[in-house]
Amino acid sequence: MAEEVAVPEAGQSTDSDxxxxxxxxxxxxxxxxxxxxxxxxxxxxxxxxxxxTLTQSQFSLIEGEVNFLRYGFVLLTLTIATSxxxxxxxxxxxxxxxxxxxxHEMSNPLYFGMFSQVSQRDYENYIQSHISNNAEARxxxxxxxxxxxxxxxxxxxxxxxSYAFLALSTVIAVSLYCYxxxxx
Numbered sequence: 432m433a434e435e436v437a438v439p440e441a442g443q444s445t446d447s448d449x450x451x452x453x454x455x456x457x458x459x460x461x462x463x464x465x466x467x468x469x470x471x472x473x474x475x476x477x478x479x480x481x482x483x484t485l486t487q488s489q490f491s492l493i494e495g496e497v498n499f500l501r502y503g504f505v506l507l508t509l510t511i512a513t514s515x516x517x518x519x520x521x522x523x524x525x526x527x528x529x530x531x532x533x534x535h536e537m538s539n540p541l542y543f544g545m546f547s548q549v550s551q552r553d554y555e556n557y558i559q560s561h562i563s564n565n566a567e568a569r570x571x572x573x574x575x576x577x578x579x580x581x582x583x584x585x586x587x588x589x590x591x592x593s594y595a596f597l598a599l600s601t602v603i604a605v606s607l608y609c610y611x612x613x614x615x
Contacts, residue, residue: 451565454572461579468586472521475593479515482597486511486604497614503607510600517593521586541575 486507531537531548534557539545546554562568 448565450569451572454569454576458572458576458579461576461583464583465579465586468583468590469522471590472518472586472593475518475590475597476515476522479511479518479597479600482600482604483508483511483515500607500611503603503610507600507603507607510596510603514593514596514600517589517596521589521593525582539574539578540571542578 486504489504529545531545534549534553537545537549537557540554540558540561549557562571
């Protein structure tokens with residue numbers, strides 16, 4: 432016969448390792464999404480820099496052309512630069528400006544921007560005294576997951592706008608190219 436497994440009720444504490452494993456999996460997933468956002472931003476940066484080089488080499492060729500092409504190239508340059516700056520904002524490290532004077536002031540003891548401001552001895556003592564059971568480990572992991580999620584929300588929003596400006600730049604570049612060919 433099958434054994435019945437006791438399932439804790441909502442809010443009831445359990446020391447099951449399954450909870451920690453689930454939180455670690457969620458944490459790893461958040462970290463992977465963070466790496467993915469940085470990789471996407473770097474791809475965008477590479478393409479944008481290539482696009483700038485390509486379009487700026489063509490800019491000298493429109494001397495004496497109609498104002499439409501000049502204004503078009505200025506608009507193209509602005510949209511490419513905006514895409515570049517947004518992609519840079521995604522990968523730009525932000526460690527925060529909050530100064531931690533005492534180890535107990537850390538809102539997230541797993542974030543290097545917090546624990547790197549206190550001595551190693553103080554940090555070790557804090558971790559050993561505050562993360563001594565599964566319940567506290569769950570709390571600390573959930574805080575870290577939440578804060579990584581907030582960072583991801585910002586990164587992916589900036590990344591979306593960066594790609595949108597890159598797409599707009601592509602439309603402008605193709606339009607200018609078509610105009611140049613059709614007006615020749």
